[in-house]
Amino acid sequence: MPEVIFPLDSSKKFEDQEKVGHNRWHPEIPPVATVKPGDSFRVHCREWFDGAIVNDDSADDILNAPLKTVHKLSGPFRVEGAKPGDLLIVDILDVGPIPGEDSGPLAGQGWGYTGIFAKRNGGGFLTDQFPGAYKAIWDFRGQIATSRHVPGVSFAGLIHPGLMGTAPSAELLATWNRREQALIDTDPNRVPPLALPPEPEFAVLGSLPESEYARVAGEAARTAPPRENGGNQDIKNLSKGTRVFYPVFVDGANLSLGDLHFSQGDGEITFCGAIEMGGFIDLHVDLIKDGMSTYGVSENAIFLPGTVDPRFSEWIAFSGTSVTLDGEQRYLDSHLSYQRACLHAIDYLTKFGYSPEQAYLILGAAPIEGRLSGVVDIPNACATVYIPTSIFDFDVRPSASGPAQIDPGPGAPHSAG
Incomplete structure (x- = not known):
């Protein structure tokens, strides 16, 4: 086993650990290890x-989830010799739930969760159709996930970090804050908001000196979106065996990571759409000097996906086009077309006995594939969502005999608050 350079004690809160990570992006957050x-x-x-x-079996914790506290990231890790303009090579050697702890109060101790976030507290991809808070707990048995809240479904996890990236430079950080604030200003009262500005409250900044805390916390970027440094990309294929090439913007690169997922569908559509968990990840790092200019990677990571994906041979696929639910035509709106494809899949799954919320949770957690199938035929973009048929304990294909009826159990916990 590789040396553990960032240990976590499951009996202690994140901020009480021997080494403290962070939950904001800023170039001045000190590295925890080299x-x-x-x-x-x-x-x-x-x-x-x-x-x-x-x-x-309650979703009150999802309803009141403390979004200002996230993400709790491990790092930053300084890579000796890394300079702005280099490419940082990160190999994911292994990744999994909390080792040796098969039960306990923390996600990753034999279980994980998927949440549909309330529209007033984060929302999601389909928040207008699903404005309430719901939750599903998933139990792990080896590589297989099942849920008492979504019966009739089981699948192998494709474990991956939802978030990994390098630190921004001061200039890049200022660019993020400027452009995202400009977007917020176009509709400052929108629910959910268009973007998240710096938020000093609940900022965790590692071992930054107290004298610098107020200034850095007021500048530091939230970790919610993906950006030029990688960040919260939520790419399910960044799994074991993946090699990622990250742009380097500061001396030492300052790599950070977290937000591990046991499984996820393309798009993580419920916002907390993956099966969230804590765990471990084994990494190998190297450098390509001046790699950003050599390979034209001025921003955003490139990667070679891992080879441990669950193998499925049969799928049922749903398509959507860029027409709103009330019949308004949009021009090549691929985001809308993927929403419509997901809604069609949800409508279909309800015919077998699932509630719409259970179907939505399946699309977030299971290894579905989302594709942009057509983006040139004006005025309609076409997106598709592919669901592997073998994840169901019953035949989900259309037939002359009609849909099988499953027992949906007690359903997904809902918070009415």
Whole structure:
């Protein structure tokens, strides 16, 4: 096993650990450890809410989820010799739930969760159709996930970090804050908001000196979106065996990561759409000097996906076009067309006995594939969502005999608050 350079004690909160990570992006957050090109090492990760979401049959914790506290990231890790303009090579050697802890109060101790976030507290991809808070708990048995809240479904997890990236430079950070504030200003009272500005409250900034805390917390970017440094990309295929090439913007690169997922569908459409968990990840790092200019990677990571994906041979697919629910034509709106494809899949699954919320949770957590199938035939973009048929305990294909009727159980917990 590689050396653990960022340990986490499951009996302690994230901020009370021997080494403290962070939940904002800023170039001045001090590294917690230094590694060399060619090193392999292990990092422990806490799930993104640090235990605020619990294994029960209520969704009140999702309704009141403390979004200002996330993500609880491990790092930053300084890579010796890394300079702006280099490419940082990160190999994911292994990744999994909290090792040796098959039960306990933390996600990753034998279980994980998926949430539909309330529209007033984060929302999601289909928040106008699903404005309430719901939750599903998933139990892990080896590589297989099942849920008492979504019966009749089981699948192998494609475990991956939802968030990994390098630190921004001061100039890049200022660019993020400027352009995102300009977007917010176009509709400052929107629910959910168009973007998240810097928020000093609940900022965790590692070992930054107290004298610098107020200034840095007021500048530091929230970790919610993906950006030029990688960040919260939520790409399910960044799994074991993946090699990622990250742009370097500061001396040492300052790599950080977290937000581990046991499984996820393309798009993580419920916002907390993956099966969230804590765990470990083993990494190997190296450098390509001046790689950004050599390969034209001025921004955003490129990667070679891992080869451990669950293999499915049969799918049922749903399509959508860029026409709103009330019949308004939009021009090549691929975001809308993917929404419509997902809604068609949800409508279909309800015919077998699932509630719409259970169907939505399946699309967020299971290894569905989302595709842009047509983006040139004006005025309609076409997107498709592919669901592997073998994840269901019953035949989900259309037939002359009609849809099988499953027992949906008690359903997904809902908070009415």
